[in-house]
Amino acid sequence: MAELIQSYYGGAHRGGAKGTFEKRYPATGEVIANVELATTAMLDEAVAMAAAAQKDWARTSVQERGQILIRCAHALMGANEELSRLEVRDVGKVYAEAVSGDVPSGPDALEFFGAAIMTYTGTHHQWDGGMGYTRRVPLGVCAGIGAWNYPTQIALWKSAPALAMGNAFILKPSEMTPIVSNRIVEIMEEAGLPKGLMNVIQGDHTIGTAICEHPGIAKVSLTGGVATGKKIMAQSADSLKRVTLELGGKAPLILFEDCDLDKAAATAMEANFYTAGEVCSNATRVFVHRDIAGEILARMKAMTEEMTVGDPMSEDVQMGALISENHLKKVLGYVEKGVTEGAELITGGKRVHPQGFEGGYFMEPTIMSGCSDDMTIVREEIFGPVMSVLIFDSEEEAIERANATHFGLGAGLFTKDLSRAHRVADQLEAGNVWVNTYNLIPPDMPFGGAKQSGFGRESSLYAFESYSDIRATYIALDDD
Numbered sequence: 001m002a003e004l005i006q007s008y009y010g011g012a013h014r015g016g017a018k019g020t021f022e023k024r025y026p027a028t029g030e031v032i033a034n035v036e037l038a039t040t041a042m043l044d045e046a047v048a049m050a051a052a053a054q055k056d057w058a059r060t061s062v063q064e065r066g067q068i069l070i071r072c073a074h075a076l077m078g079a080n081e082e083l084s085r086l087e088v089r090d091v092g093k094v095y096a097e098a099v100s101g102d103v104p105s106g107p108d109a110l111e112f113f114g115a116a117i118m119t120y121t122g123t124h125h126q127w128d129g130g131m132g133y134t135r136r137v138p139l140g141v142c143a144g145i146g147a148w149n150y151p152t153q154i155a156l157w158k159s160a161p162a163l164a165m166g167n168a169f170i171l172k173p174s175e176m177t178p179i180v181s182n183r184i185v186e187i188m189e190e191a192g193l194p195k196g197l198m199n200v201i202q203g204d205h206t207i208g209t210a211i212c213e214h215p216g217i218a219k220v221s222l223t224g225g226v227a228t229g230k231k232i233m234a235q236s237a238d239s240l241k242r243v244t245l246e247l248g249g250k251a252p253l254i255l256f257e258d259c260d261l262d263k264a265a266a267t268a269m270e271a272n273f274y275t276a277g278e279v280c281s282n283a284t285r286v287f288v289h290r291d292i293a294g295e296i297l298a299r300m301k302a303m304t305e306e307m308t309v310g311d312p313m314s315e316d317v318q319m320g321a322l323i324s325e326n327h328l329k330k331v332l333g334y335v336e337k338g339v340t341e342g343a344e345l346i347t348g349g350k351r352v353h354p355q356g357f358e359g360g361y362f363m364e365p366t367i368m369s370g371c372s373d374d375m376t377i378v379r380e381e382i383f384g385p386v387m388s389v390l391i392f393d394s395e396e397e398a399i400e401r402a403n404a405t406h407f408g409l410g411a412g413l414f415t416k417d418l419s420r421a422h423r424v425a426d427q428l429e430a431g432n433v434w435v436n437t438y439n440l441i442p443p444d445m446p447f448g449g450a451k452q453s454g455f456g457r458e459s460s461l462y463a464f465e466s467y468s469d470i471r472a473t474y475i476a477l478d479d480d
Contacts (some may be wrong), residue, residue: 003033007202008070008182011195013378025322026092029359035178038203040210047216050141050168053196058138058166062117068192069114075191076107088312090177092321093275095313106156117164129478136468139218143211144243147223148174149278158221168197175204197221212236244456244466248381249409252402253283257291259414271438273365277385281410286389297465301347304365310354320371321361328361331384338377346371403429408450
């Protein structure tokens, strides 16, 4: 029987929604939950409860706030296996990915911000007859609108700095992945987080619009596509909300002729096929120096054809399902478009029906070569397991072509030349640049985009700036 999922705010599951929608398990296509759509009245109630809880939370010392968040982080770490299984049900990704990296990265962020807030300070200034100081103060009620590829990570990356800074938080998870979020909040409250500070509103884009337009919400953070980001900005304009946007990408990965071929090939594979390619920072444009193109392609083709696609819970599977039937058809359509425009299909490109999971949304990991910069598969974000390989001859050419996109979320390069590594990294137009690695995002490093990949930062101390105001206080010290 399908589970019923409601919104969770003020420390309780809340009914009274305006209808339900079906949640399907991507690996089988079966309906596993019915999700109630929150109404605007429910949002009003959640905001009121969050605002009341936030006033007390803001008065709590930073030491106590930090300690509570660290306890929450440790409780979530203890529930890693449970949350990872829920995330697999949500996304269809491989359990090994969820349990080892994706899900733990959320509590890691919570622990980092819990510790960071206890030592976070302002500035002190002095002049003749007076002094002044600055401090960061919370905004009030903040909200996050999540994408469906990393529901645990996104929920905590967004809420951790907000809560640490003294705000309350309302999360709207993607309607595609509604399962894990409520459990995260329950665990945090069991660990001592006051009720009403972390809340979940379930629904589709209509409740997302209501969040952006709500006068009681001071800030919205979105992870999503460029088109959605533009709508969020427009919808938030009337109330002059703070906005953080972490949007799409079409990241380049440049493999120079002096790179470690085995490591470069393996990293390019992971940077394309992890989470079935449904990662915004994935390096889907792989630029390979002409001198090593044949060797790199041979390695990647062999490694790709050894991958097993199927049951996400199986230890023998390297790639799970895509999120939905419609998304699978869209990705397969990109492969067909690439061939039509002249790309060579090196391997993959077909839907697969693993035994016992015939109704799931699976496809083969795909490599396309002979690509040119003007092809649709090279210009547009596919958000699936499709790698486009492009050939280059010089460093200057590689940099110019890598930057020839309106995206700017991530970029990477492989080289053994230290001078080249710094020189090229400094010229790549992206918020995140990786050298001889890829998609490594520790909680103390900022993550975010340039150009149309968004603005603002998740993770690191920079995230505190997005969830606070600066208050300057001036003190007269003389008697005149």
